[in-house]
Amino acid sequence: MEQKPLTVTQISMYFKQIFDAEELLYNIRVVGEISGLSVVRNVAYFVLKDENAAMSCVCFETTNFSYSNGDKVILTGTPRYYVKGGKLNFNVQRIEKFGLGDLYQQFLILKARLEAKGYFDQEHKIGLPPTIKRIGVVTSKEGAVIQDIINIRTRRNPYIDIVLYPAKVQGIGAEYEIAKGIKTLDGYDVDAIIVARGGGSLEDLAPFNTEVVADAVYNAKKFIMSAVGHETDYTICDFCSDMRASTPSAAAELLCADINEQKRTYNSLIIRLKPAIQNMYIDKHTQFVGLVKNLIYNFSDLNSRSKSDLKNNLVKFKYLINQFYGDNYNKFFILQNRLSKLNPNEILKLGYSVVKRNDCYITSARSLNISDMITIKFSDGEVKARIEGEEE
Secondary structure, eight states: OOOOOHHHHHHHHHHHHHHOOOOOGGGGEEEEEEEEEEEEETTEEEEEOOOOOOOEEEEEEEETTTOOTTTTEEEEEEEETTEEEEEEEEEEEEEEEEEHHHHHHHHHHHHHHHOOOOTTTTTGGGOOSSHHHHEEEEESSSSSHHHHHHHHHHHOOTEEEEEEEEEEOOOOTHHHHHHHEEEEEHSSOOOOEEEEEEOOOOOGGGGGGGGHHHHHHHOOOOOEEEEETTTOOHHHHHSSSSSEEEHHHHHHHHSOOOHHHHHHHHHHHHHHHHHHHHHHHHHHHHHHHHHHHHHHHHTTTTHHHHHHHHHHHHHHHHHOOOHHHHHHHHHHHHHHHHHHHHHHHHHHHOOEEEEEEETTTOGGGGEEETTTTEEEEEEEEEEEEEEOOOOO
């Protein structure tokens, strides 16, 4: 006779009754390391783990809860099976600190050793490049990190290139891919390198707390900014890098200079430069005229031979003055022409245009969708347009 199937509720209630009836599981003590800690509405959720296993834990009493990821603790509590969620949790009644967790202990040991070797010394660090045209990024090709960096670059300065080296940022072998990415981009035509990933537990950030990554960062010749985890996360990569950013987005903000601010600075310099040049030439011309008048006034007291020598010297003097002013005048206009060519408005006059969507610059047709509203800027004004096409 075929057995009648049980409902999910029936089998779940059966599991619950087994755990509730087992007296040996009441108020047991378990030792392990805290990981993935989060506190929501005064309830602490975390995983207690060792090298071979892990279990979900929940602590409803967080008044004096002062533990962090990586802490090794002894828990006193009881396993409970929750029917609605179909999940087994260890309900914690008491926590005792056992000592530093293994991963955190390894982090502190490596940090102390590298610090003693001078890996964190300030004199070894490279200053922020004055001009940045291309940024290399070592991170995962998937996820929000690279998109956040690209979006901020597009908003602040779409003319900066982003070169991605896709690397694993978590799991077995990730540290070797990260180190290889740093070395590869260090030999590439980039002005700065961002090493980045989003936040996570101490285990998630473990590849950035390895000596192989520390060596790659320390030996790099290019400027390296570490942007690993959240603002409160610190890694060995942070200490070795030339500069630390609190988040990947903050790194993009720091390295991508605002082009609108650059335009304002450029225009301000042009406005100040023109009268300064004019005043300089007026002052020099006045000094020159005064000197010539003084020479003519004293010329009548000289004998004929001295007059002849003076005439020859005046001819040479006039030639040198004309040459000096002519050369500098030409240099001034050459520089002025170069600056004019860099003026975005002059570039637009050549037939180019700038496309924006919601005040963000568009640099690729693939970033536009059907029905998107865009603004196209020409040299003599702007127009609005809507993207049309056939839906796939």
